Amino acid sequence: MANERKTEILTRDMLKRLGYYDEKNIVIEEQISDNPIIKDCLKKASKSGSGCGKPEYIIQFQNTDILMVIECKASTRFHESINKNKYAEYAVDGALLYGKYLSKEYHVISIGISGESIDTLTISNYMWIKGAFSPVSLNLNRLCSKEEYLKIIRATNEKKEYDIKNIKKNTKVIHKVLREKIKITDELKPIIISAILLALSEESFLNSYKTQTTPKSLLNLLLTSIENKLDSIEGMPKDKVSIMMTNFRSLLSINKLNNNNRTDTDFLFIINKVKEEIWPYINIEHSFDYIGEFYKEFLSYTDGNKKGLGIVLTPNHITDLFCELANLSISDRVVDPCCGTGGFLISAMNFMLKKTDDPSIQKNIRRNQLIGVESESKMFTLAAANMIIRGDGKSNLYNCSCFDANIIEKIKNVHRPTVAFMNPPYSQTDDGGSELDFVYNMLNLLEPGGLGIAIIPINCVCSVQTKETLKRKKILEEHTLLGVMSMPTTLFYPVGTVTCIVIFRAHRPHDCNVKSWFAYCRDDGFIVSRNSGRIDRNKKWEEIKTKWVNAFRDFSEIPGFSIKRSIKYNDEWCSEAYLQPNYDEITESDFQKAVEEYFVYKALYDTKLTNSEDNEDEEA
Numbered sequence: 001m002a003n004e005r006k007t008e009i010l011t012r013d014m015l016k017r018l019g020y021y022d023e024k025n026i027v028i029e030e031q032i033s034d035n036p037i038i039k040d041c042l043k044k045a046s047k048s049g050s051g052c053g054k055p056e057y058i059i060q061f062q063n064t065d066i067l068m069v070i071e072c073k074a075s076t077r078f079h080e081s082i083n084k085n086k087y088a089e090y091a092v093d094g095a096l097l098y099g100k101y102l103s104k105e106y107h108v109i110s111i112g113i114s115g116e117s118i119d120t121l122t123i124s125n126y127m128w129i130k131g132a133f134s135p136v137s138l139n140l141n142r143l144c145s146k147e148e149y150l151k152i153i154r155a156t157n158e159k160k161e162y163d164i165k166n167i168k169k170n171t172k173v174i175h176k177v178l179r180e181k182i183k184i185t186d187e188l189k190p191i192i193i194s195a196i197l198l199a200l201s202e203e204s205f206l207n208s209y210k211t212q213t214t215p216k217s218l219l220n221l222l223l224t225s226i227e228n229k230l231d232s233i234e235g236m237p238k239d240k241v242s243i244m245m246t247n248f249r250s251l252l253s254i255n256k257l258n259n260n261n262r263t264d265t266d267f268l269f270i271i272n273k274v275k276e277e278i279w280p281y282i283n284i285e286h287s288f289d290y291i292g293e294f295y296k297e298f299l300s301y302t303d304g305n306k307k308g309l310g311i312v313l314t315p316n317h318i319t320d321l322f323c324e325l326a327n328l329s330i331s332d333r334v335v336d337p338c339c340g341t342g343g344f345l346i347s348a349m350n351f352m353l354k355k356t357d358d359p360s361i362q363k364n365i366r367r368n369q370l371i372g373v374e375s376e377s378k379m380f381t382l383a384a385a386n387m388i389i390r391g392d393g394k395s396n397l398y399n400c401s402c403f404d405a406n407i408i409e410k411i412k413n414v415h416r417p418t419v420a421f422m423n424p425p426y427s428q429t430d431d432g433g434s435e436l437d438f439v440y441n442m443l444n445l446l447e448p449g450g451l452g453i454a455i456i457p458i459n460c461v462c463s464v465q466t467k468e469t470l471k472r473k474k475i476l477e478e479h480t481l482l483g484v485m486s487m488p489t490t491l492f493y494p495v496g497t498v499t500c501i502v503i504f505r506a507h508r509p510h511d512c513n514v515k516s517w518f519a520y521c522r523d524d525g526f527i528v529s530r531n532s533g534r535i536d537r538n539k540k541w542e543e544i545k546t547k548w549v550n551a552f553r554d555f556s557e558i559p560g561f562s563i564k565r566s567i568k569y570n571d572e573w574c575s576e577a578y579l580q581p582n583y584d585e586i587t588e589s590d591f592q593k594a595v596e597e598y599f600v601y602k603a604l605y606d607t608k609l610t611n612s613e614d615n616e617d618e619e620a
Helices: 004-017 036-042 091-102 146-155 157-182 186-200 203-211 215-232 238-253 266-284 290-301 316-326 343-353 359-368 377-389 405-415 435-444 466-476 541-554 588-619
Strands: 026-029 057-061 066-073 107-114 122-128 334-336 370-373 396-398 419-422 451-457 480-486 499-505 516-520 527-529 533-535 562-565
Touching (some): 004 057, 004 107, 066 091, 066 146, 091 107, 107 146, 146 157, 157 186, 157 266, 157 290, 186 215, 186 266, 186 290, 186 377, 203 215, 238 377, 290 377, 316 343, 316 451, 316 499, 334 343, 343 359, 343 370, 343 419, 359 370, 377 396, 405 435, 419 435, 480 541, 516 541
Parallel strands (some): 334 370, 419 451
Antiparallel strands (some): 451 499, 480 499
């Protein structure tokens, strides 16, 4: 006769072997919890439809908002029903029911286990993200250690989306206090956040900041802690420390941060808020640029294109796409001549680190294989802090123009980069600062045969204006255009720039008889959400990214998506000029979307063209 107690004993033995009973920060309870929040969540979660829910095991990861619930059944025939709605009869169904109720307050790992012996055990793992409408399968058929579960959960798109949403919510609160109470200027808002994050990575500051009685003493402690941290980093260039500290000390000009009023707790509130709501993501999770997301959100509030630091940050899924397109190896040396907060460098670092477990190679990647240039000193400070928090105190970041002859010489002869990524400043004047000038400069930094990838306004590759065509001619005389990918029109939402990704082989003059690859990548699966910006709500991106990357690597011609063409400098470098549509597959919604995209593009392009003509008239 089936005996569910055997399944529970086997489960307990597995938990013991995995260290759950030895971990002081894990609380394991059976049937009923002493935690009032858990008890409240389960009070109506009975599998029979009334009464309190009583999972076989309730496992709390203390100091996190993550729980595990395990439901056991003796027979594997009652492991999981087709619709997962027979809660009393099936292990997975019951675990998911408990997870649904608990997900009001926690991220819940719902585990169903069935079988009466090790040989027959069947295990399924699901994840309920806090507040989610439905669970997602973790595609695991075993129990994992706490560390494994934490790593798996944080890597899921669902958890990242939740985290970003939470960061956005708390950023709004933080920004409101900075604006309305502390009255800090737009350009200093990202600086104060960077300073707080850097200080929170210093243990002495963590242990003592709450003892400070005035904003002035708190700010002085923050600045001293940062300086001590920077000075203690082996090989940290003194000029970098000087630039960063100059920007951080500019906070002394803010009256609300530099006074002795003991009742003024706004600054302390900001630090506590960052520590409790933002720092946990950054301190634990390094495989995703949460700092970049945080800064990007701040820039959206501070009108980054006009009044703030003047930078539109590249979306994280695009910085990751660049790494995939380049297929970075652990020996590549990556340069970003316009690095902003370091998004491309962070993605490149993470991509390469995942390819090796050798500590010496990982150290070399962090210290010697990432090169960045940023002309704006405050943005440079953000990038440097971003890298330092990730354990890299000697990243080769330079605060100067990427057109500076000395820095060009140093990058080419000392760092010798093999790959370049870039999102240059858009809509600049023609005094050495247009987007194509940045591209040309980027390619010249590379080793012969190196790969250069940039995301730029699409009019740069389509314009028939003499200035743009001559710049394209100059590029092709020295470098080979491998491919161009037309990007979604809302990629930089709410900024309306329509862009494309250009991919070059450096120092190989373009052969006009050899075909380049063009792709229509207007749909990345993301949708515009009023409250969350562009999000991958339907989880399409990973599949779409794989299609794009494989098509580029194989130079595949796919009807309606990609095509190969021989081009010259005065041709249009975009898929739209050459792809032949399959009219049998076109729907009314496709037509409507195309019309909308055309009007968005035309409005933006006409504005650019008018400005260009006005400039030419003035010069004449």
